[in-house]
Amino acid sequence: MSIQDCCAGLSDAPLAEAEAAGLAHVFKALGDPVRLRLLSMIASREGGEMCVCELTPAFDLAQPTISHHLKLLREAGLITGQRRGTWVYYRSVPSALDRLAGVLRPAVTA
C-alpha cells in the first residue's frame, strides 16, 4: 500500500484521459535539460536542501529563467520551496519521484 500504488502502471491498463493529462503535466516538467539538472542537483544534495543562489551559477542562464524553471518543477509537485530570510531553499519530493517510477515500471515484482 505504498504511495505509487494509487495509480496503476502504464502497462497495466490503458490510461484514462484525465490520468494521462495529469501525468503529462509532470513528465513535461521533466522534459527540459535545465529542469532535470535542477531537480537532480536538489535531490542529490546532502541535507536535501539547496538555495537558488547556489543553483543559478551552475547555468549560463539569467536568474529569472532559473526561477521560472523552479516554478514549473514546483507546480508539478516535484520540489517545494521555503523562504528563510533573504534566501529561498528548495527540496525535492521523493514521494513524487517514487510515484512516477511506479507508473513507468512495467510490473513491480518486489
Next chain:
Amino acid sequence: MSIQDCCAGLSDAPLAEAEAAGLAHVFKALGDPVRLRLLSMIASREGGEMCVCELTPAFDLAQPTISHHLKLLREAGLITGQRRGTWVYYRSVPSALDRLAGVLRPAVTA
C-alpha cells in the same frame, strides 16, 4: 547489473549536461497526454502488439497526427514499429521504461 543501472539515479549525483539532454528528450516524449495514452495502450496490450488502425479510432485526431506522435515515441526509444503487409504494428520497449523508472527512483532498496 540490470539495465537501468547503466545510469545513476537523479538523486544519486547531479546530472551532467549531456545526460540531462538525453533524458529530457525521452521525458519530453512522455509529456503529452496523447502520447502517454498511446504508449499505455500499446504497453498494456495483451500480446504486446498493436496496429495503428486500432490506435487511431481511440482519439479525436486525424491519422497523420497519430502517426506523428508514434514517431516521437519511436525516436525516444519507447516503442518500436514493424510493418506486416498493409499494417504497421507497434510494441513497447520495457527496458526503456525500466531504465527511466530507475533514474527516477530515489534509492532502489530492492
Next chain:
DNA sequence: GCCGTGAATCGAAGGACGTCAAGATAGAAG
C-alpha cells in the same frame, strides 16, 4: 500493370514554451 487501403511525410497555421531585460517584492541591516 492498375487500383484500393493503411500508414508516413510535407507544408502551413495557431498556440505553447524558453529566454531575457526591466520592474516589483520580501526581508535584513543600518
Next chain:
DNA sequence: CTTCTATCTTGACGTCCTTCGATTCACGGC
C-alpha cells in the same frame, strides 16, 4: 525609513510543438 541583496513577476520576442489537409509511399489483390 532607507537601502541593499536575493528572489519573483511581468511583458516581449523568437522558436518549437501540435494539429490539420493534401500528398506520397508501401503493400496486396485484381
